Amino acid sequence: MIINHPLLGPRDAQEFTYLGDASLINRPDWQVQNAADAFYEYAYLRDNPAGLHRELWFHEIGDRSWLVVTRNTVTHEIINVEMAADVARSQGRSK
Amino acid sequence: MRYSGLRVIKEALTGHKGWKPVWRDPEPQASYDYIIIGGGGHGLATAYYLAKTFGKKRIAVLEKGWIGGGNVGRNTTIIRSNYLLDGNEPFYEYSLKLWEGLEQELNYNAMVSQRGILNLIHTDAQRDAFTRRGNGMILNGADAEMLSVEQIRKRYPFLNFNDARFPIKGGLAQHRGGTVRHDAVAWGYARGADSLGVDIIQNCEVTGFRIENGACLGVETSRGFIGGGKVAACVAGSSSRLMSNANMRLPIESTVLQAFVSEGLKPILPGVITFGAGHFYCSQSDKGGLVFGGDPDSYNSYAQRGNLPVVEDVCESGMALIPALGRARLLRMWGGIMDMSMDGSPIIDRTDIAGLYFNGGWCYGGFKATPASGMCYAHLLATDTPHKVATAYRFDRFRRGFMIDEKGMGAQPNLH
Numbered sequence: 001m002i003i004n005h006p007l008l009g010p011r012d013a014q015e016f017t018y019l020g021d022a023s024l025i026n027r028p029d030w031q032v033q034n035a036a037d038a039f040y041e042y043a044y045l046r047d048n049p050a051g052l053h054r055e056l057w058f059h060e061i062g063d064r065s066w067l068v069v070t071r072n073t074v075t076h077e078i079i080n081v082e083m084a085a086d087v088a089r090s091q092g093r094s095k
Numbered sequence: 096m097r098y099s100g101l102r103v104i105k106e107a108l109t110g111h112k113g114w115k116p117v118w119r120d121p122e123p124q125a126s127y128d129y130i131i132i133g134g135g136g137h138g139l140a141t142a143y144y145l146a147k148t149f150g151k152k153r154i155a156v157l158e159k160g161w162i163g164g165g166n167v168g169r170n171t172t173i174i175r176s177n178y179l180l181d182g183n184e185p186f187y188e189y190s191l192k193l194w195e196g197l198e199q200e201l202n203y204n205a206m207v208s209q210r211g212i213l214n215l216i217h218t219d220a221q222r223d224a225f226t227r228r229g230n231g232m233i234l235n236g237a238d239a240e241m242l243s244v245e246q247i248r249k250r251y252p253f254l255n256f257n258d259a260r261f262p263i264k265g266g267l268a269q270h271r272g273g274t275v276r277h278d279a280v281a282w283g284y285a286r287g288a289d290s291l292g293v294d295i296i297q298n299c300e301v302t303g304f305r306i307e308n309g310a311c312l313g314v315e316t317s318r319g320f321i322g323g324g325k326v327a328a329c330v331a332g333s334s335s336r337l338m339s340n341a342n343m344r345l346p347i348e349s350t351v352l353q354a355f356v357s358e359g360l361k362p363i364l365p366g367v368i369t370f371g372a373g374h375f376y377c378s379q380s381d382k383g384g385l386v387f388g389g390d391p392d393s394y395n396s397y398a399q400r401g402n403l404p405v406v407e408d409v410c411e412s413g414m415a416l417i418p419a420l421g422r423a424r425l426l427r428m429w430g431g432i433m434d435m436s437m438d439g440s441p442i443i444d445r446t447d448i449a450g451l452y453f454n455g456g457w458c459y460g461g462f463k464a465t466p467a468s469g470m471c472y473a474h475l476l477a478t479d480t481p482h483k484v485a486t487a488y489r490f491d492r493f494r495r496g497f498m499i500d501e502k503g504m505g506a507q508p509n510l511h
Binding site for chain 1: 333335336339344345346347348349393394395396397398402404437493494506507508509
């Protein structure tokens, strides 16, 4: 697979390590009432879709940035690549 | 129709005209007491033990393709019970005991071959860890033996003992481990289940569940609605897809695991060996091909095919252990989709929906578990209580913090 890095251009997927579902960006607030439930769902439950999947890849032997890659899990086709920091900021996070 | 040596001779002399199909191809009935979704090894074993051991009737196995076409036909055929943790080891040892009696039980030649499995040791720390694991196995009634380099050299003289980085320092052997003809497991259970009246319905894909007031009443399929008293999902690899129809999110990610077979060679590898410094395991099939595998591709996938970096990694590990492997040509390679659970261990449990049961999360160790998985799932379906060797395989262990994490990796499924 070739991951089209937003800053560095097309890079071999071997340069990256894979973390998992991009929902891992959305760490729950530990102070809310149902924090235990929220963290259980955050840590353990996954949609695991067959088809488009937004997921976190880390450019380990490159520029060490985190990317959100939208990829088809049935064909391995990569549809879109964004900087994870940009995705987090667009959701109102500071970083 | 029972198989026997006499029968084989008689058929040989009469042109093999007397063999008949060994399971029926029935039309689905309007309803069943038990509907098992998935005609793989685990599903067929569940149906068999439900009928045989628990005496249940009106059972159907629904399979979207053909039986045995999924992971039971796509694995590296290894059986073993060399686990460490209390939640796992009694279950896998029970499974190994069922393997030992399987062919007599089914009157079917599944080519169960207890040729032994050997986990190689390359460092002092690894020796400590494997000694501990061996002791854990013995405490749970399994067999385990630490072998010296000399003992290993006698049986496997061609290994790379003096590699500069990964010299072989010993090994943990389980002599009762081995291999089984994987397709014959599906066929043997199918024949056994069919003869006990189980309807095996192929080309029947489950597309949804009919759930009313928190209870599952049956399944929508490509061949119409089928009512069910108890509906049992058993589709490891596609568990998340199936259970999303019941609005369930599972502690599972799907990844693809590749496996490989070389061209047929004269016998060189008497047992199953695993490399301790990388991820590589290898045995030789009765046809002569070296059957081997390694790490899964580490990203979510439903593709049933992997990518080349893992092929390279597996072959490098193989070459580090068996330099002679480089002279053999690769004949076939394939991928199977694994239910990778959040702690690397499976789930056999009820769901929050009445009448809907779940079996899955087998990671890449489901084949060896087939008989015990079937027996324990049948026990759960028949009695609504877990079998005593499967009490730890609950959904709620993640919420309660009772993970069964053999590898100590945490909630990172692609690393288990």
